[in-house]
Amino acid sequence: MTGYLPGLLALLLCQLAGEAASRLLRLPLPGAVLGLLMMTAILLALRGRTPKSLVHASRSLIGVLSLLFVPAGVGVISLGKVVAGQTTAMVAALLASVVITLVATSWAFVATSRWQERRRMGQEHAGQEHPGQEHAGRERAGGGAP
């Protein structure tokens, strides 16, 4: 049952290389993120021939991603004195911020991809002799503006 072990090893080695690079070059990025960049570069170089064991290891870890945040979250019990009197401010700021960030990000994404699509269609029209109306109905049905 060596199944996912080589894959897990590859993940750990990428992180290790990332941690080493982050310290050696004094980069502001944490090792795990540099490891993610390295792994992405390696897999892109393999052109879709991702080793099976790596797929297994990655699926198992991502499948329990939420669990991995629990020990850090329990840290809330050690903060009593630090946030005393500021709990409401903290929770309100986090809630408002995450709502606005979700709205702004998804809206920017959708608005840009619509703009891009309209431009692409404009170019198609320009290339035709009769810029007919038959494409008008092709506007993506992906939902109206927020």
Added chain:
Amino acid sequence: MTGADVHQNLMLLLTWAEQAPLAWIALTLGAFVVATWIAGKTGNHPLANTVMISVALVSATLWLTGTRYDDYFRGAQFIHFLLGPATVALAIPLVENIALVKRALLPIVVALIVGALTAIVTAVGFAWALGGSPLLLASLAPKSVTAPIAMSVGEVIGGLPALAMVATVSTGILGAMIGRPLFDAMKIRDPAARGFAMGLAAHGIGTARAFQASEVAGAFASVGMALNGMLTALLLPALAALFR
């Protein structure tokens, strides 16, 4: 065995349990299994967040047994450790969906810049307006990025790592809870836009939620999380220097 012996052995057992990682790893896993079961009972309702339920169960147990967080974390750090390789593992769904990502390159770049700045400015702005201390502001600034990054960046700009960590996990929980109803209300149906926003705003916890919706949403969430992690790590120290 006399009663005194039993009592003494029980004390020895409890001392061992408090110091050995086994009990705390088992508690964390057990809480998560129960939380997953509860969430399943509600049909995975967004408000029944597994991380939040697990944190509540573990915290209650620690409080009941009078255990300090540091003692718990000495054991639970073995679970926490896996955040590193799990972050690297996000490369796999990212590369599997690279064709989709390439096609949406411009929306990704625009949404990344808008989202990263919004996340920082709104968190710090609201906390400042509500009378938060400088320590709180610095600890909240990196709250949208994944835990290991938030912790190190928060410390660099003068925040408290433990507070940055809790702010990050809380943000992830809130984002995962609000995301789906919010996008539905906004009539945003594109799984790419939904996933990307979830990963950017609510890092790993939002990404886990996006994977529940679809593989495409999950891949875009991984992209959003990774890119925002990098941009925020580079941007925040520079922004903080401006305000000093």
